[in-house]
Amino acid sequence: MRTETEHTIYLKDYAPSPYKITAVDLDFRILADTTRVRALLTIEPQAETAPGTPLVLDGDGLKLSSVAIDGAPLALVAYAADDNGLTIIEPPLRRFVLETEVTLKPEGNLKLMGLYRSSGTWCTQCEPEGFRRITYYLDRPDNLATFKVTMTAPRDLAPVLLANGNLVGQGDAGDGMHFAVWEDPFPKPAYLFALVAGDLGSITDSFTTASGRKVDLAIYCEHGKEDQCLWAMDSLKRSMAWDEKRFGREYDLDIFNIVAVSDFNFGAMENKGLNIFNDKLVFAQPATATDADYENIERVIAHEYFHNWTGNRITCRDWFQLCLKEGLTVYRDQEFTSDERSRAVKRISDVVTLRSAQFPEDGGPLAHPARPDQYREINNFYTPTVYEKGAEIVRMLATLLGEAGFRKGMDLYFERHDGEATTIEAFLAVFAEANGVDLEQFKTWYLQAGTPRLTMSDSYDAVSQTYTLKLSQETLPTPGQLTKQALVLPIKFGLIGPNGSPMGWSAVSGGEVRDDMIVLREASAEITFKGIANKPVPSLLREFSAPVNLDTNLTQDDRLFLAQHDSDPYGRWQALQDVATALAVDAATGKPWSDAAVAGLSRAMADTLANKDLDDAFKALALGLPGEAVIGRTIGKDIDPARIHEVRNALTKAVFGPLGRDLLIAYTNLSSTLPYQPDAASTGRRALRNRVLALLVGSEAAGASALAASQYAEATNMTDRYAALTILGSAWTAEAPTVLADFRTRFTANPLVFDKWLMVSALAQDEGVLERIKAILAAPDFPKSNPNRLRSLLGSFVMSNPAQFTRPDGTAFRFITDVVADIDTRNPQVAARVLTGFRIWQMLEPQRREAARSALTALQAGGKLSRNTADILARMLA
Ligand code: PHE
Ligand code: ZN
Numbered sequence: 001m002r003t004e005t006e007h008t009i010y011l012k013d014y015a016p017s018p019y020k021i022t023a024v025d026l027d028f029r030i031l032a033d034t035t036r037v038r039a040l041l042t043i044e045p046q047a048e049t050a051p052g053t054p055l056v057l058d059g060d061g062l063k064l065s066s067v068a069i070d071g072a073p074l075a076l077v078a079y080a081a082d083d084n085g086l087t088i089i090e091p092p093l094r095r096f097v098l099e100t101e102v103t104l105k106p107e108g109n110l111k112l113m114g115l116y117r118s119s120g121t122w123c124t125q126c127e128p129e130g131f132r133r134i135t136y137y138l139d140r141p142d143n144l145a146t147f148k149v150t151m152t153a154p155r156d157l158a159p160v161l162l163a164n165g166n167l168v169g170q171g172d173a174g175d176g177m178h179f180a181v182w183e184d185p186f187p188k189p190a191y192l193f194a195l196v197a198g199d200l201g202s203i204t205d206s207f208t209t210a211s212g213r214k215v216d217l218a219i220y221c222e223h224g225k226e227d228q229c230l231w232a233m234d235s236l237k238r239s240m241a242w243d244e245k246r247f248g249r250e251y252d253l254d255i256f257n258i259v260a261v262s263d264f265n266f267g268a269m270e271n272k273g274l275n276i277f278n279d280k281l282v283f284a285q286p287a288t289a290t291d292a293d294y295e296n297i298e299r300v301i302a303h304e305y306f307h308n309w310t311g312n313r314i315t316c317r318d319w320f321q322l323c324l325k326e327g328l329t330v331y332r333d334q335e336f337t338s339d340e341r342s343r344a345v346k347r348i349s350d351v352v353t354l355r356s357a358q359f360p361e362d363g364g365p366l367a368h369p370a371r372p373d374q375y376r377e378i379n380n381f382y383t384p385t386v387y388e389k390g391a392e393i394v395r396m397l398a399t400l401l402g403e404a405g406f407r408k409g410m411d412l413y414f415e416r417h418d419g420e421a422t423t424i425e426a427f428l429a430v431f432a433e434a435n436g437v438d439l440e441q442f443k444t445w446y447l448q449a450g451t452p453r454l455t456m457s458d459s460y461d462a463v464s465q466t467y468t469l470k471l472s473q474e475t476l477p478t479p480g481q482l483t484k485q486a487l488v489l490p491i492k493f494g495l496i497g498p499n500g501s502p503m504g505w506s507a508v509s510g511g512e513v514r515d516d517m518i519v520l521r522e523a524s525a526e527i528t529f530k531g532i533a534n535k536p537v538p539s540l541l542r543e544f545s546a547p548v549n550l551d552t553n554l555t556q557d558d559r560l561f562l563a564q565h566d567s568d569p570y571g572r573w574q575a576l577q578d579v580a581t582a583l584a585v586d587a588a589t590g591k592p593w594s595d596a597a598v599a600g601l602s603r604a605m606a607d608t609l610a611n612k613d614l615d616d617a618f619k620a621l622a623l624g625l626p627g628e629a630v631i632g633r634t635i636g637k638d639i640d641p642a643r644i645h646e647v648r649n650a651l652t653k654a655v656f657g658p659l660g661r662d663l664l665i666a667y668t669n670l671s672s673t674l675p676y677q678p679d680a681a682s683t684g685r686r687a688l689r690n691r692v693l694a695l696l697v698g699s700e701a702a703g704a705s706a707l708a709a710s711q712y713a714e715a716t717n718m719t720d721r722y723a724a725l726t727i728l729g730s731a732w733t734a735e736a737p738t739v740l741a742d743f744r745t746r747f748t749a750n751p752l753v754f755d756k757w758l759m760v761s762a763l764a765q766d767e768g769v770l771e772r773i774k775a776i777l778a779a780p781d782f783p784k785s786n787p788n789r790l791r792s793l794l795g796s797f798v799m800s801n802p803a804q805f806t807r808p809d810g811t812a813f814r815f816i817t818d819v820v821a822d823i824d825t826r827n828p829q830v831a832a833r834v835l836t837g838f839r840i841w842q843m844l845e846p847q848r849r850e851a852a853r854s855a856l857t858a859l860q861a862g863g864k865l866s867r868n869t870a871d872i873l874a875r876m877l878a
Pocket of ligand 2: 303307325326329
């Protein structure tokens, strides 16, 4: 049963506010230990507001010192202030200016919401509900206002003063203080407000928009790190050009600033004209950042920039609509990466992410629709479902409408809703209108939780030369949603003839088939193709055109055939994954695998490695076996992660052991002495070489771990060094303690490299890992308030080390719940996120399940938890 129902907020209860704030004039006086905020809010009642309707403003942890209306102080009886806000009991029924003054203590703000300090820099985080920790306000995304911000601060502590929009004034304020005035002409919701004051260095550049306007660009960071911001700047300029070219969207202010801070709860934030970034998503240089870091920085810089149109100019009416901006913007950043790099490789990596992060969420106690209809704590809904599944839904829309139809809808969306706070319904309506289609059923994707299962079986009749595909879909119940409807599934496909080439057909019946796509709208369909001379092998769900689990009656030989002949690179990759998954599932559930099947996979892997037409980045992915979590989820229940771990290691040996010579030759051939470049081709070459190294070590080839140790020692960039470290560290080979110790001292001063050390430390697969993690965390100088450090150590352990996290004795479960309770007293968002690692607990075998349940119930019994953590816990145990 759910408790705390009084906190639950429902979409059906949405109502506009009786008052609106149209203009905001903020005055910040920043001193070393306190900040005083004076707010002048221009407020109007809505046309239909009745006289005597109180004005209820949100507030959180504010110390109020004065309230006035139109300059006249309010009598004590005219207002009420408490922990949740400020109520003006009988405001005037006309436009008026409300003036409040509050005092903040940014130094003690460890939640990192509102105004806080990160390594001395004052900065803000307001999405979703942080602005109420700065001043009393209508802290809801449908209130759009213009902002003017005056900041006064000590010149020595904060020579740099930034806020949204344009700088309109600055000067000396006496007594060692100075001031700056910023104005943002674009009305915006408060969650996009930002301010930064600090002693920062910067790099600058400029971008000229398609219509010829020059935009000044700057990235601010800790002094001395300026040269680590160049890649981020390059990514920003490419993002700006891409959004013009691909979506016709130009930037709209004269200034675009980015600030890198070291304490940040998420990746980055799209505040209007002043993006604030977790510094791990800004800093890159070859010696300390990996290829993955470079790609991530490029992606997130693009993502936050793209929000300027999808999120800022058009924002969300309420937080239930979060995926209106997030799903769409993730789709846009995925497209950017696909255009800048390899589309096929990007698609496969996104599918891997979706399966490892979103599918487990959608199939467990935390499942929720991409557009939820209730929440207790909105911070717990910045999830893989809202982001990644949200992007998949937009991608399906693009697939169904085609590129031109999708663009027509997007154009209409920008034209019609610019300057508004809107909804998923409005978003779908423009696509329906622009294309003359009905999207009623499609909308279910936003409303229904759970990953659908698509089942296919085929048959061929040689006499009538007909080929039949039987398709059916089913979505299992999820918390709060017991019955499910059929979804619209765009299923891209092809039929492949015995010689490996595509087959056509003379006629088709029984379903909606457009060229290379079946659109399944019903619970099931039987589609018959005529004029088929030989039994084809079907390639279904090309490009992973719908986010579903696919079950087929294909044999291992069919799959190996697809791995060789499918024209869709995703299809080839998936076929190899399917072969390997089936073998691993068999072995883990007590059915010994057939040597012939293993040999077939081994040959297919050798062919993939040798294939001259495939690029390195693709091969690096194709040569990877499915992760333990994917194997576990395929088994589906009563899983034993330690057994899966063993089986996967054994499969690695069986498949890649025979390829030792080929792998070693490939490893040598892929070496390069060229200086590091972050481009796609060089990245792909390193990825393949490091994959090959992992396979050599994983299959225990003679001398392999020594080879990894020497790659570690001789590496000239972090990609190669970190890959070797991870390979040795996670397998916990004899060399592991030495290389880890070396890594720790080699980069002592760099916190982002420390994170890498923490991650590898948490991924070690040996029994000693838990004690080592405890020791790391107990060290007196461990930065227990920094989200990056905590996530690197604990997030990696719970999400990526299933065998050790789920030890049957429950020691790791209890360690994590204890740590969560402790972190929760400082930073509830980080605590709640670490706790989500338990979302797989009901799938475990009975002993582990019981151990997890007992740790979770003890945490619940232990007393006062934040709303964030209590909400996750209650849903987990419901
Ligand atoms: N809106 C940010 C993004 O996607 C994420 C974020 C949410 C950051 C909440 C901080 C706080 O792009
Ligand atoms: Zn976003």
